[in-house]
Each structure stands twice: as C-alpha cells, then as structure tokens.
Amino acid sequence: MAQTQLLDEQDDGQIGECHVMVTVEDRTHPQTPPTGRTHPYQDTPPFSQVDDQPKDSKLRGFRRIRKNQDYVHITMAKSSISRLPSEWWKTGIAFIWAGLNLVLTTVMITIVHDRVPDKSVSPPLPDKFFDYVPRMEWAFRVTEVIGMILVILWFIQWLSLKYRAIVGRRFFFLQGLLYMYRMVTMYITTLPVPSMHMECAPKLQNNSHEKLQRVYQLVSGAGLSITGSHRMCGDFLYSGHTVMLTLTFLFIYEYSPRSRLWTVYHVICGLLSTMGVACILLGHEHYSLDVVVAYFITSRLFYWYHTMANNQALRGSPHNYLNRVWWSFMFSFLEKNVKLSVPCTFSWPISVPSVSFKNPCRSYSKVQSSREE
Amino acid sequence: MNKVASWSEDEVSLWLTDQGLQEYTEALRKYDGLALLNLTTEDFKKTPLSRVTSDGGRLLLEKIETLKIEHHMNGHTNGHMVLNHNGNVGSSAKAQRNGMANGFHKELVQIPMPEPVSPQFSPEWGKTAVALVYALCCFVFTTVVISVVHERVPPKEETPPLPDKFFDFFGRVEWAFTVCEINGMVLIVLWIIQWSLLKHKSIVARRFCFIVGTLYLYRCITMYITTLPVPGMHFKCSPKVNGDWQSQMRRVMKLIAGGGLTITGSHNMCGDYLYSGHTVMLTLTYLFMREYSPRRFWWFHWGCWSLCAVGVFCILLAHDHYTIDVVVAYFITTRLFWWYHTMANQQVLKETSQSNFFANVWWYRFFQYLESNVPAVVPRHYQKPFSWRSLHWSHVKYTRIDSD
Numbered sequence: 001m002a003q004t005q006l007l008d009e010q011d012d013g014q015i016g017e018c019h020v021m022v023t024v025e026d027r028t029h030p031q032t033p034p035t036g037r038t039h040p041y042q043d044t045p046p047f048s049q050v051d052d053q054p055k056d057s058k059l060r061g062f063r064r065i066r067k068n069q070d071y072v073h074i075t076m077a078k079s080s081i082s083r084l085p086s087e088w089w090k091t092g093i094a095f096i097w098a099g100l101n102l103v104l105t106t107v108m109i110t111i112v113h114d115r116v117p118d119k120s121v122s123p124p125l126p127d128k129f130f131d132y133v134p135r136m137e138w139a140f141r142v143t144e145v146i147g148m149i150l151v152i153l154w155f156i157q158w159l160s161l162k163y164r165a166i167v168g169r170r171f172f173f174l175q176g177l178l179y180m181y182r183m184v185t186m187y188i189t190t191l192p193v194p195s196m197h198m199e200c201a202p203k204l205q206n207n208s209h210e211k212l213q214r215v216y217q218l219v220s221g222a223g224l225s226i227t228g229s230h231r232m233c234g235d236f237l238y239s240g241h242t243v244m245l246t247l248t249f250l251f252i253y254e255y256s257p258r259s260r261l262w263t264v265y266h267v268i269c270g271l272l273s274t275m276g277v278a279c280i281l282l283g284h285e286h287y288s289l290d291v292v293v294a295y296f297i298t299s300r301l302f303y304w305y306h307t308m309a310n311n312q313a314l315r316g317s318p319h320n321y322l323n324r325v326w327w328s329f330m331f332s333f334l335e336k337n338v339k340l341s342v343p344c345t346f347s348w349p350i351s352v353p354s355v356s357f358k359n360p361c362r363s364y365s366k367v368q369s370s371r372e373e
Numbered sequence: 374m375n376k377v378a379s380w381s382e383d384e385v386s387l388w389l390t391d392q393g394l395q396e397y398t399e400a401l402r403k404y405d406g407l408a409l410l411n412l413t414t415e416d417f418k419k420t421p422l423s424r425v426t427s428d429g430g431r432l433l434l435e436k437i438e439t440l441k442i443e444h445h446m447n448g449h450t451n452g453h454m455v456l457n458h459n460g461n462v463g464s465s466a467k468a469q470r471n472g473m474a475n476g477f478h479k480e481l482v483q484i485p486m487p488e489p490v491s492p493q494f495s496p497e498w499g500k501t502a503v504a505l506v507y508a509l510c511c512f513v514f515t516t517v518v519i520s521v522v523h524e525r526v527p528p529k530e531e532t533p534p535l536p537d538k539f540f541d542f543f544g545r546v547e548w549a550f551t552v553c554e555i556n557g558m559v560l561i562v563l564w565i566i567q568w569s570l571l572k573h574k575s576i577v578a579r580r581f582c583f584i585v586g587t588l589y590l591y592r593c594i595t596m597y598i599t600t601l602p603v604p605g606m607h608f609k610c611s612p613k614v615n616g617d618w619q620s621q622m623r624r625v626m627k628l629i630a631g632g633g634l635t636i637t638g639s640h641n642m643c644g645d646y647l648y649s650g651h652t653v654m655l656t657l658t659y660l661f662m663r664e665y666s667p668r669r670f671w672w673f674h675w676g677c678w679s680l681c682a683v684g685v686f687c688i689l690l691a692h693d694h695y696t697i698d699v700v701v702a703y704f705i706t707t708r709l710f711w712w713y714h715t716m717a718n719q720q721v722l723k724e725t726s727q728s729n730f731f732a733n734v735w736w737y738r739f740f741q742y743l744e745s746n747v748p749a750v751v752p753r754h755y756q757k758p759f760s761w762r763s764l765h766w767s768h769v770k771y772t773r774i775d776s777d
Binding site for chain 2: 115116117121122123125126127128129184185187188189190191192237287288289292293297299300302303304306307310311313314317319320321322324325341
C-alpha cells in the first residue's frame with residue numbers, strides 16, 4: 001500500500017512541478033513520503049543539548065527540509081589547511097622586534113637627553129593648551145595608573161582570545177613600529193622641556209658607563225615616572241604614553257564582541273584612555289603637538305594595518321597603494337597565511353565551566369559557525 | 374501566408390472553407406483576421422453563432438489556436454525558444470493539450486544579455502567646485518592662522534633655534550631656498566599642463582583639491598597648538614602688530630597674493646614650521662604627476678622625482694625648516710594620498726563594513742560624496758584641451774587620444 005502511494009506522489013511531482021530529484025549515496029535513511037506518515041528520525045537517538053548548539057539547529061532544519069525532499073546535500077571535503085594558523089614563532093619574532101625597538105628607544109632617549117637645551121637657555125615653547133589650563137601636579141600619576149590598568153585589561157583579554165598568536169603578533173609589530181618612528185622624531189629635532197617644573201637629571205657628556213646604567217634603569221622601570229625610572233628629558237615628540245593608551249584601547253575595542261554588554265566595557269575603556277591622554281596635558285608633561293601627532297600616527301597605522309590584513313581583495317590588487325609603505329614586506333611575512341579576518345572567539349587557557357560563559361560572542365556566532373566548518 | 378491579424382474577411386471565409394467549417398462562413402462573414410483571433414467561447418453562446426455551431430465552437434477555436442501557432446512558427450524561425458511546440462502543427466487537437474489553459478502562449482522568451490558596458494565617468498563639475506571651495510577655504514584659513522601664530526613666536530634672542538641633527542651636519546646655504554621655490558613652481562606648472570591634457574580632469578581636480586585642502590587644514594592645527602621657535606638666526610621676522618587686526622588682514626592678503634612664497638617677498642612671517650607647506654606641495658604634485666601619467670614615461674617620473682627631492686633637500690639646506698617639519702610633512706602627505714586612492718579604487722572600501730577601517734576617518738562622508746559616482750579606477754586617457762582645428766598636429770604625443 002505504501003508503494004502505490006509512493007508512485008502516485010511521484011507521478012504528481014513530475015507533472016505538477018519541475019523538480020530535480022537527486023539521491024545521494026551516503027544517505028542512510030530511506031526516502032520518506034512527503035506527507036510524513038513515518039518519521040525515520042524517530043528511530044535515531046535524541047541529540048545532546050549541551051554542545052554543538054548550531055549543529056543541532058541545523059539538523060533540525062534538515063528534518064524540516066527533508067520532508068519536501070527538495071534539497072541536495074553536497075559534501076565538501078574538509079580542508080586540512082587551517083585558514084588562521086597560529087605560527088607562534090612569528091609571534092616570537094614580532095616580540096623580539098618590539099623588544100628591540102623598546103631598548104633602542106631607551107638608548108635614544110639617553111642620547112637625546114644630552115642635547116636638550118637648558119631651561120634657562122630655551123624656555124618652554126608657547127602652547128595653546130598650557131595657556132588655558134594651568135598645571136596640576138597629580139595628573140601625570142593618574143595617566144600612568146590608567147595606562148597600567150589598560151595594559152592589564154588588554155593582557156587579560158588577550159589571554160582569553162582563541163587566536164592569541166595572531167593578535168599578539170599584530171600588537172607587538174605595531175608597537176615596535178610606533179616606537180621606531182618615535183626614535184626618529186625624537187632624534188632629529190630636540191624640543192625644549194614643556195614646563196619649568198621638570199627636573200632633568202644632570203647631563204653626562206662622555207660617561208658611557210653611566211649612560212648604560214640609565215638605560216637599564218629606564219627599561220626595568222618600564223619608562224614610567226611612577227617607578228622613578230624616568231628622569232630624562234628630551235623625548236617629547238611624540239608622546240609614548242599616548243601611543244600606549246591609544247593602542248591598547250584600539251586593540252581592546254577591535255578584538256572584543258560588539259554586543260550591548262560589551263559596549264559598556266568599550267565605553268569605560270574609551271573614557272579611561274581619553275582621561276589618561278588629557279591628564280598628560282594637564283600635567284604639562286608633553287606639548288599638545290606631541291599628543292596630537294602620537295594619536296594620529298597610532299590610529300592611522302592601526303587602521304592601515306588592519307585594513308590590509310582583513311581585506312583579501314586588496315592583497316592581490318594592482319591598485320593597492322597600501323603596499324607602498326616601507327614595512328609591507330614585514331607585513332606580508334607576518335600575515336601571509338592569515339586568510340580571514342580574525343573572528344572574535346574566546347577560549348580560556350585553563351578550562352572554566354562553560355555555563356558562565358555560554359557563547360559570549362553572540363553577534364559573531366553565525367559567521368563563526370559557518371566559517372569553522 | 375501572411376499574419377492572421379491582417380487577414381481580410383474574404384481570406385477568413387476562404388480559410389473556413391478550407392478547414393471544412395463552411396457552416397460558419399455565413400455567420401462570420403463580417404469577421405476579419407483580428408476578430409477571428411478574438412473569438413471566445415462566450416461568442417458561441419450568443420446568436421448568430423449559437424445557431425450554427427454544434428459543439429459550442431470548440432473545433433473552430435482549436436483550429437484558430439493552431440493557426441496562431443503556425444504563424445508564430447513561420448514568423449520567428451531564428452533562435453527563439455518556443456514553448457509548447459509540438460512539431461507538426463497542422464495535426465490534431467491532441468497536440469494542443471499541453472497543460473496550458475486558455476490558449477496562453479509563450480512562444481518566445483527573450484533572455485536579455487547585458488552587454489558589458491565600459492564604466493562611465495561623469496565629470497560632475499559641481500562636486501569639483503565644492504572641493505575647490507574647500508581647498509580655497511583651507512588656504513585662507515591657513516594664512517589667517519600663520520598671521521595669528523606669528524604673534525606668538527618667541528623672539529630669537531629669547532629662544533634660540535632648537536638643536537637639529539641636519540643643521541649639525543650641514544651649514545646654511547643662502548640661495549638654497551630660492552632653488553626650492555623655483556622647483557616648486559616648475560612642478561606646479563608641469564602639473565597644470567599635465568592636468569589640462571587629462572580626459573577626466575574633473576575627477577582628478579576634485580581629488581587634488583580635497584587632499585591639498587585637508588593637508589593644509591591639518592597644518593593649521595599643528596602650527597597653532599605649539600609654536601616652534603625660528604630655525605635659524607638668519608630669519609628676519611616682520612614686527613608683531615599686537616592686536617591691530619587691520620594690519621593683520623593686510624598681511625593675510627599680501628601672503629595670499631604672493632602664493633605664500635618667499636621669492637615673491639610676501640612671506641616674512643615666522644612660526645609656521647610644523648609642518649612644512651613647501652614639502653607638502655612638492656611631494657603632492659610629484660605624487661599626482663606620477664599617478665596620472667603613463668607608466669612608461671619613466672624619464673618623466675624620474676625628472677619630477679629629482680625636482681621634488683632637490684627641492685626638499687634645499688629647504689633643509691637653507692635652514693628654513695626643522696628636519697622634523699619636513700619628515701612629518703612627507704609622512705602625512707604620502708599616507709593621505711595612498712589612503713585616499715586606495716579607498717577610491719576599491720569598491721569594497723567605499724561602503725562601511727566591519728572590516729573597513731578606512732571608514733573611520735573623519736572625512737569619510739565627504740569622500741563618499743565626492744567619489745560615489747566614480748565606478749572604477751580612473752583610466753589614464755588624454756585629450757587635447759581645446760579643439761585646434763586650424764593647427765596641424767603632426768606629431769601625436771599621447772597614444773590614447775579620445776576622438777569624441
């Protein structure tokens with residue numbers, strides 16, 4: 001009886017609609033009549049609810065579509081090459097690049113310190129911000145505290161990303177590049193101290209032993225005044241503090257989800273970053289020009305790099321002027337095997353019960369699950 | 374046999390007789406081809422046709438359908454897809470049973486094939502005018518800011534020139550700045566000539582005006598917020614006017630009239646050091662000239678490059694700007710130029726998206742306004758600026774000449 005029913009329905013199908021019916025060999029279940037009198041799926045065990053949430057819904061969708069028997073499942077061979085390879089050794093190279101530039105910057109600060117004109121000879125340059133806002137003593141400490149908070153937040157966020165290697169590589173490369181540019185601008189023209197309150201350490205004309213000690217002190221104190229390591233003058237254009245504040249904020253914003261809860265986090269970090277930069281100026285520690293140029297260079301470099309990295313269309317295009325920067329060979333070395341824009345996925349280095357962090361990157365989950373097939 | 378629609382009444386009755394339907398010849402005496410085609414079953418229910426028909430007109434209607442198919446087949450024999458085509462048309466009524474009701478025919482389906490259109494670059498001189506106004510505003514604003522900053526420059530006795538690495542190595546050369554300005558003027562004249570020979574002048578002019586305007590706007594900001602002292606003791610700054618805005622206006626006008634050049638004697642105000650406007654103009658004209666000229670003119674590119682490089686070097690030789698001014702100017706000019714042209718040449722970057730970071734710049738909306746109708750990379754086509762019919766051009770300089 002079922003057989004005749006099947007024939008009738010097939011006959012209708014051929015006359016009424018123009019469907020292509022293809023049977024695929026790996027189909028384990030027999031063809032069901034469209035009215036769904038018997039459910040072959042009822043024989044299979046129920047799906048587990050805990051993990052593979054998107055797969056579950058897709059199979060449920062399979063069931064729905066199956067009834068009408070008008071879809072074709074084309075099995076794709078799973079590609080063995082991952083499109084977001086880790087390549088920790090490249091991250092190591094980027095780290096060495098950043099470290100090298102930090103040390104060289106420190107050496108440069110020591111050199112430049114000797115060339116800063118004395119306060120009495122060259123008074124501070126006129127600055128519009130300083131004309132309007134008088135100096136506040138505690139401001140620079142606030143900046144450094146905020147900077148440390150942002151760096152710690154970014155570090156925690158970085159640890160919990162899945163594609164740590166790639167993101168870490170980018171951070172180190174950009175930081176190294178920005179410090180390198182800073183070395184150049186500090187060296188070629190030396191600005192005088194921005195304010196009479198600055199106490200510069202005495203100059204050492206040819207005493208290289210002392211200079212090395214200063215370098216070591218600065219590096220170990222991470223260049224912060226709070227630790228008492230930074231008593232040298234001359235590193236004004238452009239401001240390294242602004243670079244760190246802006247860069248950590250840009251990275252925090254870029255590599256975190258975009259949902260409403262996270263927007264609060266973004267706003268907080270943005271406010272912290274802005275406050276930190278404002279406090280640099282409030283403390284009269286840098287000229288306004290230093291801060292503006294630092295912000296400009298940091299943000300442009302960040303956008304430039306990420307546009308080059310995320311737009312595959314640009315990589316082979318002949319009209320890609322972005323390749324004309326001198327560091328494009330370094331870029332292609334680092335990002336050659338990264339074929340996608342890095343999705344926002346979190347994975348804890350230590351396994352935490354997943355109940356509390358159920359699918360945090362909600363807005364990216366659709367994209368993610370289809371990409372990770 | 375011509376089309377049914379153009380049949381006369383005689384032809385209709387002749388056809389009826391041929392088909393063996395003489396009973397209708399009398400009733401359909403007044404019917405011509407068109408009326409025949411428009412016969413429906415309703416007509417057979419009314420007099421006079423109801424009297425002569427035996428089957429409600431079914432046979433006749435079927436024959437009319439056959440006629441229609443036949444004529445369509447004869448008329449359209451080249452490549453049109455004919456649905457429900459049944460081969461031998463004059464055969465029996467079974468051929469018409471094709472599942473389509475009410476004689477609804479679809480004899481041919483035309484698949485429109487879009488011809489590949491070459492991208493159209495509409496000139497849109499209005500947008501170019503907006504960009505030009507923007508650039509002029511930025512120039513005037515820069516001049517005003519120079520005049521304001523001049524008042525705040527510390528005198529060279531109080532604040533000596535800052536230590537600069539280049540100045541340590543190279544002593545001052547007096548005539549160097551004149552060389553720089555001459556180079557600048559040569560480059561600008563060459564660029565204007567090249568621009569007038571371009572086919573898509575409007576688009577290129579729009580881009581130039583926008584980029585120049587933005588660069589000068591940035592320059593205003595950097596000049597204003599921190600004032601650097603004069604780079605050398607040789608500078609003769611004109612005296613400060615201290616609030617006398619009439620003489621300030623006069624100074625501004627003089628500067629604009631002289632194009633901001635020292636050669637014309639219009640620029641003896643100090644304070645506009647970071648960053649160097651001369652470097653901006655030299656670099657930008659070179660970048661534009663290289664971009665919008667044929668690739669194989671390598672000698673032209675090298676010539677312009679050397680003019681630009683010599684000009685920039687001479688700025689420093691003359692101790693007229695700090696090294697930092699020149700370096701920052703070069704950096705900002707090149708980055709902005711490449712940024713803008715990458716955005717303009719990639720359609721994917723003209724829309725905001727998650728991966729389009731270039732859309733985060735403040736001038737993105739203005740950019741979209743200017744470049745929204747430019748569909749592709751602007752080709753390097755040249756044409757004569759005026760039609761000189763009287764003159765005889767024997768030697769064609771540019772090979773891609775448009776003869777529109």
